[in-house]
Amino acid sequence: MSTILKLENICYGYTDGSYKREILKHLSYEFEEGTFYTILGPSGSGKTTLLSIMAGLDKQEEGKIYYQGEDIDAMGLYKYRRNKIGVVFQSYNLVSYLTGLENILLAMTETDNPIPKNRTELAYALLNMVGIADTKAERMVTHLSGGEQQRIAIARAIAGNVDLIFADEPTGNLDTATEQEIIRLFQMLSERYGKTIIAVTHSNEVSKFSDHRVLLKNGVLNDL
Amino acid sequence: MNFFQRAIRYVRRKPSKSLLLTITFFLIGNLVILGLGVSQAAENAKVLTRKKMRAVVSYEVDYDKFWAYVDSLTDSDEAEKAWNNSPKIDRNTAVALTDDPRVVAFNYMTTNVVYGKDVESVPLGNEEERGNSDSSYVEPNLMIYANMFPDMLELHEGTYTVTDGRWYNQNEIDDAAPVVLITEELADQNSLRVGDTLTITSTDPNDFKNNAAAYTNANVTEEDTQFDLEIIGIYSTVENVDPNSESFRWMSPYESPKNRIQMPMTTMADIMVSTAEISSKVHPEWYADLDLDAARENAMTPGRIIYLLDDPLNVDAFVAENQGRLGEYTKLNANNDTFRKMARPLDTMSFFAGIVVWIVVVNAIVIISLVTALTLKTREYEIGVLLSIGVSKLKVVGQLFLELIIVAFIGFALASVSGSLMAGRVGDMVLDFQTTSEAQYEEQDSGYVFVNSTDYFTSVTQDDLLAEYHVSVSPLLIGEIFLLGTGVVLIAIVIPSFMIMRLNPKQILLEQN
Numbered sequence: 001m002s003t004i005l006k007l008e009n010i011c012y013g014y015t016d017g018s019y020k021r022e023i024l025k026h027l028s029y030e031f032e033e034g035t036f037y038t039i040l041g042p043s044g045s046g047k048t049t050l051l052s053i054m055a056g057l058d059k060q061e062e063g064k065i066y067y068q069g070e071d072i073d074a075m076g077l078y079k080y081r082r083n084k085i086g087v088v089f090q091s092y093n094l095v096s097y098l099t100g101l102e103n104i105l106l107a108m109t110e111t112d113n114p115i116p117k118n119r120t121e122l123a124y125a126l127l128n129m130v131g132i133a134d135t136k137a138e139r140m141v142t143h144l145s146g147g148e149q150q151r152i153a154i155a156r157a158i159a160g161n162v163d164l165i166f167a168d169e170p171t172g173n174l175d176t177a178t179e180q181e182i183i184r185l186f187q188m189l190s191e192r193y194g195k196t197i198i199a200v201t202h203s204n205e206v207s208k209f210s211d212h213r214v215l216l217k218n219g220v221l222n223d224l
Numbered sequence: 225m226n227f228f229q230r231a232i233r234y235v236r237r238k239p240s241k242s243l244l245l246t247i248t249f250f251l252i253g254n255l256v257i258l259g260l261g262v263s264q265a266a267e268n269a270k271v272l273t274r275k276k277m278r279a280v281v282s283y284e285v286d287y288d289k290f291w292a293y294v295d296s297l298t299d300s301d302e303a304e305k306a307w308n309n310s311p312k313i314d315r316n317t318a319v320a321l322t323d324d325p326r327v328v329a330f331n332y333m334t335t336n337v338v339y340g341k342d343v344e345s346v347p348l349g350n351e352e353e354r355g356n357s358d359s360s361y362v363e364p365n366l367m368i369y370a371n372m373f374p375d376m377l378e379l380h381e382g383t384y385t386v387t388d389g390r391w392y393n394q395n396e397i398d399d400a401a402p403v404v405l406i407t408e409e410l411a412d413q414n415s416l417r418v419g420d421t422l423t424i425t426s427t428d429p430n431d432f433k434n435n436a437a438a439y440t441n442a443n444v445t446e447e448d449t450q451f452d453l454e455i456i457g458i459y460s461t462v463e464n465v466d467p468n469s470e471s472f473r474w475m476s477p478y479e480s481p482k483n484r485i486q487m488p489m490t491t492m493a494d495i496m497v498s499t500a501e502i503s504s505k506v507h508p509e510w511y512a513d514l515d516l517d518a519a520r521e522n523a524m525t526p527g528r529i530i531y532l533l534d535d536p537l538n539v540d541a542f543v544a545e546n547q548g549r550l551g552e553y554t555k556l557n558a559n560n561d562t563f564r565k566m567a568r569p570l571d572t573m574s575f576f577a578g579i580v581v582w583i584v585v586v587n588a589i590v591i592i593s594l595v596t597a598l599t600l601k602t603r604e605y606e607i608g609v610l611l612s613i614g615v616s617k618l619k620v621v622g623q624l625f626l627e628l629i630i631v632a633f634i635g636f637a638l639a640s641v642s643g644s645l646m647a648g649r650v651g652d653m654v655l656d657f658q659t660t661s662e663a664q665y666e667e668q669d670s671g672y673v674f675v676n677s678t679d680y681f682t683s684v685t686q687d688d689l690l691a692e693y694h695v696s697v698s699p700l701l702i703g704e705i706f707l708l709g710t711g712v713v714l715i716a717i718v719i720p721s722f723m724i725m726r727l728n729p730k731q732i733l734l735e736q737n
Contacts, residue, residue: 052730055612057612057729057730057733058728058730078614078616079614080614081611081612081613081614082613082614082615083614086613087612087613089612089733093605093608093609093612093733094609095230095606095609095610096606097233097234097237097238097606098225098230098233102225102233105225106225106230106613107613108225109225109226110613110614110615111614140237156613160613160614
């Protein structure tokens with residue numbers, strides 16, 4: 001298996017007045033393709049910060065991130081987010097005035113990756129794949145349950161034909177049964193479709209079903 | 225699901241906000257339509273009235289200014305000197321102005337009354353009213369129109385048409401040829417034809433009769449005072465006296481356009497100089513200081529030069545651009561002062577309507593900016609989501625712009641309908657208010673008139689001007705509203721755009737999570 005994402009000497013910190021708190025300290029790590037990773041760590045260890053940096057939502061102070069060998073800064077963070085990755089958030093982060101289907105079409109429209117012409121059919125298929133029926137796909141997302149919204153968020157994350165999906169506490173707002181369904185979805189995406197999943201979580205349930213568990217502690221990542 | 229589709233869905237699925245903004249744009253649109261409508265109607269009325277007016281400009285002595293200057297002189301000698309050096313129009317300047325491409329024709333013309341020997345003038349029709357208190361008194365019966373250049377304004381405009389023979393040419397002007405053109409009516413009245421001779425004199429026959437001894441002593445015969453002119457053309461004129469005018473009753477025959485004779489200015493100057501010479505012989509005591517060169521120069525210096533321009537709408541620009549070429553105490557007069565005074569209510573309305581439009585536009589920008597900026601706070605999360613999936617900030621701004629444009633266009637479309645229905649009535653109300661609050665203009669006597677001269681300026685009244693004032697909503701005006709609205713939205717989006725550019729998706733989404 002080849003490396004899909006390589007972190008090299010990543011540093012990041014917060015400045016609080018004259019005091020600087022270093023969150024990530026010369027962190028280096030390589031994520032393999034088609035693997036379901038979970039990043040664990042105590043509260044405040046910088047898990048979400050690391051995920052934001054890896055997802056191109058924030059910039060590291062030092063170091064480089066390579067996506068399939070290409071520096072994401074050189075690529076451009078917008079382009080990186082649009083074409084290379086998908087992100088699933090704890091609170092779903094769907095566009096509230098669009099339907100589930102339209103949220104999927106939105107990601108398909110924005111990406112520069114090749115998407116077949118029958119986008120609507122494809123979007124329905126994606127939604128069906130994550131367990132959303134056609135009738136629910138056409139509802140406004142605000143009229144759907146948390147679990148349904150998270151499924152749509154996962155479908156949107158892969159709608160742009162990307163291979164790398166980040167998830168930030170993806171089951172944080174869900175009940176146990178729904179959590180299980182979401183975990184199975186991630187497993188399916190990883191195993192059947194070869195997607196790389198990097199999920200930040202507190203949940204043992206999620207980490208238990210991942211292929212690889214990584215601990216973020218003292219600003220560095222270590223395999224568990 | 226591009227940003228255009230997202231904008232449409234946002235407008236459709238957020239009906240309360242869209243409705244409020246539509247109402248805002250509707251109200252703004254109505255005010256702007258009324259403001260621009262009134263302003264444009266006022267301008268249109270002026271333009272339409274201008275178009276009806278003759279495109280003439282007069283180069284003349286600015287007597288108001290000159291008299292004001294003389295009045296300001298405290299030293300009587302200086303004042304007398306000033307009087308003796310009264311300003312005159314400059315021939316070189318007058319001719320130089322014809323280089324302007326807007327000048328179609330011009331009259332470098334003087335007029336003079338004369339007596340036609342054995343010529344019966346064309347009756348005016350006021351003879352009975354006028355009566356004849358002193359049958360022994362002989363009054364002039366013909367009026368000379370003498371031009372320095374053959375291409376007269378009246379020929380250009382079709383006021384005169386040569387019906388037989390020809391007009392005099394430049395060579396005849398240069399040579400002071402004794403040639404003349406008479407009107408058809410005068411020719412018929414006296415059975416004159418092209419090739420015949422018209423004999424005239426400018427020596428007062430009454431003086432010749434009353435001071436016969438003086439003429440005999442000076443060895444001046446009646447023949448010496450007469451000039452034979454060859455009739456080279458007969459022309460028709462559409463001009464006539466107005467029998468309804470107040471002055472008609474007292475008009476002399478020579479005042480009728482039918483009793484005009486046309487000749488080169490040099491020919492007339494010869495006649496005038498000769499007459500002056502004869503008068504100085506007969507009455508040397510009256511003409512002690514006679515300067516014949518000065519007399520010729522005077523005869524060849526018109527009181528004003530009339531220029532006919534290609535378009536009435538070019539008059540103001542012609543005056544503005546050429547005023548600087550003139551000497552002191554002379555001016556280009558387009559009858560603008562009168563027109564401006566008449567147009568004052570319209571100008572006032574147009575001015576205030578313009579101010580209303582600006583106030584509304586500025587307020588619209590502020591209101592829309594504020595509304596957009598305030599609602600942006602509630603949309604930060606959505607923007608964070610869009611940014612997180614790689615939508616560029618420019619597209620986010622584009623979506624906001626389109627959302628506003630959609631509701632603005634709906635508001636303006638509705639305003640175009642309501643504005644069309646209201647514009648006429650509101651426009652009339654504004655005009656009524658304006659004309660009742662501002663005294664109507666009544667033409668004032670300027671204090672001086674050009675004796676025996678044609679009034680080349682078209683006479684218009686304030687009623688004529690106001691009759692052309694119609695507030696209506698034209699397609700062009702609607703286009704302007706939409707264009708203005710787009711501008712307002714563009715400016716209004718600037719501040720929110722800066723706010724968007726400063727947004728950090730991580731910050732937004734983390735705060736949300």
